[in-house]
Amino acid sequence: MHFQLDEDHRMIQDLVRKFVDENLKPLEPKVLERDAAGEGAYLTEDEKAAIDARSQELGLWGLDAPEDVGGSDLPFVAMIGVNIEIGKTCTPYYIPPDSPNLRMLMATVNDDQRERYLAPYVQGGTISAIGISEPGAGADPAAMTTRAIRDGDDWVINGRKIWISRAPQADFTILMAVTDKEKGARGGMSAFLVDKGTPGFNITRKIPMIGGQATYEIALEDCRVPHANLLGEEGKGFAPMQVRLSTRRMQMASWCIGAAMRALDMMLDYAPQRSTFGAPLSERQTVQNWIADAYTRIRAATLMTYETAWKLDNNMDVRTDISMIKAYATEMAYDILDNAMQLYGAMGMTKELPLHLMQSHIRTQRIYDGPTEIHNWVVARNLLGLKR
């Protein structure tokens, strides 16, 4: 057994670290300022275009995409380090293409869709969204009611989606809908590729979220999608959707590790500098406990995440592991950021430090892609051998 990443994977992580230090962290003051002004924590189009150009120049696009569409086909274990580095900044950015939809497309596209959607997604940096959640179906996506009915060469979709990230920016949305009411999640749910601007795909509302984010509500009103845009097999949308969610959960665990590392670094920086009652904070046992606890939990999360990635790369069953790391890492990072904010006192409450933005971002991660309670339930259920 050996606990070392391959040399090239370490070098890739180093490259991303430099990219984050040089291209993302310098934008933090601007992002924080916009967030403080109530505009959301966003990058302007120009800023994003400049960063995209740089990440593309460094060969960072399509890290985990297949080689035949221009990707580097990196294994999951290599992506952990990449996402840990990305997680160290509050500047919102992901290297194109965003992995979860990529993995879902990889698992489902036919040759025509590979050319029309997957290739431009990898090479051209097209943006995608995912529409699963509904007003009546969140933690339990199998409860969704959005319906797609076949009509000649088309599918006609009706229903409502909510909390959809990136909906207006997305060149296409992967939309989940029920195609067979009787079968539901077990063989009756399908995925569709819905292009931006498709009639009947109506974005009705922008919902401001904490962490400077926004989601959108979508009304699907006789939204007509050609049969050629059915993604994967009819009725078999649930499994690839789970592939997608697993990828996001691994990514989230890695982001959370990165964010917690940043918080720990900031604690190590500040604790010896700030004196109260004649002694530096670093000499207080409470503070020392925060630091030891952060170090230990970051390490635990890191090892669990790497092991899960390694299992995924070796085609092993990771259903319990994925839920475990998603719940553990998001809660871990939230707590550590909280301790860091406490250590910084009033300064930790300002909208000038990245801590609050990272924390509220992670606060949402304790909900999306499955709330903590659901993941703990999955772990316990699997251990107890209980059926849902």
Add this chain to the structure above:
Amino acid sequence: MKVLVPVKRVIDYNVRPRVKADQTGVDLANVKMAMNPFCEIAVEEAVRMKEKGIVEEIILVSIGPQQAQETIRVGLAMGGDRGILVKTDDTVEPLAVAKILKAIVEAEGPGLVITGKQAIDDDANQTGQMLAALLDWPQGAFASAVEKDGDTLKVTREVDGGLQTVALQTPAVVTTDLRLNEPRFASLPNIMKAKKKPIEEKTPADYGVDTANRLSVVKVTEPPKREAGEKVEDVDALIAKLKAAGAI
């Protein structure tokens, strides 16, 4: 022309070094290591010369433990062609490094050696100069610009009080200063290509160099702690404070 670029594995410049409790040195256990920044500048300069067509081959050398292979690999990903790892777990002092490099120069026949002006671990600032002396080659230390003109290298040097430009007859030794260039990041495709570039493994004994230390470290201590500063309201207050302190 071939260029030889020695690259050293040192504590990463982002890491805050800590002195070992017994004061025998800096604690390197579980510390992130990286290529010495001045060596990165040296590799960059060599790669730029290759891109300009002045140089045909870039050979990277590192003298150190097995892990120094990674430092060579980083240089290969930046654009080096092949590497030589001279493996040793001992501390190798600048003179011994210069002797090993001399032997490699004699075996490889480069027209130019570019070294960092110093390594950020010991800040010795000796190896390049010693190598030039041992080879009896001209040297341009602390280079902030290098230009090739036929067999002559014009090297602008950062010296006390200004810049000095010297003309060196190749073969020569150049050591890099901070302002010579800004090293590139090894891009992902180049990291992948570097995997396939050869690294030869040697030992100091292969070059007949005795690396026994001539110096012994008596004690390593942390620099004195900086006193906490004071915040002032405005420029007038600052001037008053400085006057009171007798600084102006």
